[in-house]
Amino acid sequence: MLLSLLFHEPLTFAILASVLIFSLVLHELGHGYAAYFFGDDTARRMGRLTFNPLKHLDPIGLILLLTAGVGWAKPVPINTTRLRPYRTGLFVVSIAGIVINLTLALLFGILLYWLKETQPEAVYYTLVRGQTSGWAGILTLVSFYAGLINLVLALFNLVPVPPLDGSRILMSLLPERYHPYIWQLDRYAIYTFLVIVVDIKMHGPLSRMLDWAQNSYLRLFLG
Known part of the structure; x- marks a missing residue:
């Protein structure tokens, strides 16, 4: 669906791509700044506490994000042994990126709701009739996709399997x-992603959970 925007709504696709890239950058900065707060300056020393997307983006993760709606950036380097207190720091660092994605999803949802209330015809023709026109139509599409994708990124990262x-x-x-036993499971990360891809393709439990979350999100903000 996102690829169709590239051919039919290139300006909307460009704006949406910029928003999604910024979402990935903020996710990683959330991890990095949380780690810095708890005593680990590894990300700062390696130049990763920056808004420069070139420092964060992973080519494959970016391509998947812009085509399939699920992707990733290069993980911010974190030395967990330097976190003080360790378990509290690990929890906050781990959840920081998820909180940022959920916050972004909420903000885009509020924007979508405002558009529905103030520009109902534009929202209707854009989302129901597929006819985008003017700034309200572009903003509707960007808010729609950015909100849903940030929600999916947050829930996807909540899955309790390494390296998520x-x-x-x-x-x-x-x-x-x-x-130590859980850290060792990171070596099997490729298998984790293969299982997740198969689950989504076969419409398994994870896929159904994401569908339910997205439908609930749309009912909340669009009715």
């Missing part, structure tokens, strides 16, 4: 004696 943020959140809640 959810696994780090789970670690922060478990006794430290289990942490």
Whole structure:
């Protein structure tokens, strides 16, 4: 669906791509600044506490984000052994990016609701009839997709399997004696993503959960 925007609504696609890239950058900055707050300056020393997208973007993750709506950036380097207190720091660092994506989803949802109330015809023709015109139509499409994709990014990262943020959140809640075993599971990250891709293709439990979340989001802000 996003690719169709590139051919039919190139200006909207360009604006949306910029918003989504900024969303990925903010996600990683959330991790980096949270780590810095808890005593780890690794990201700062490596020049990753910056809004420059070239420092954060992963080519494959970006392509998938702009085509499939799910992607990733290069993880901000974090030395968890320097976090003080360790478990609290690990929890806050791990959840920071998710909170940012949820906040962005909420802001775009509020913008979508405002457009529905103030520009109902533009929203109707854009989302129902597929006819985009004027600034209100462009803003409707950008808010629609940016809100849904930020919601998906947040929920996707909550899945408690390595190397996703959810696994780090789970670690922060478990006794430290289990942490080395969970860290070792990062080596199987490729298999984690393969399972997730198959789940989405087969419309498995994760896919159904994401569909339910997106439908609930749209009912909340569009009615």
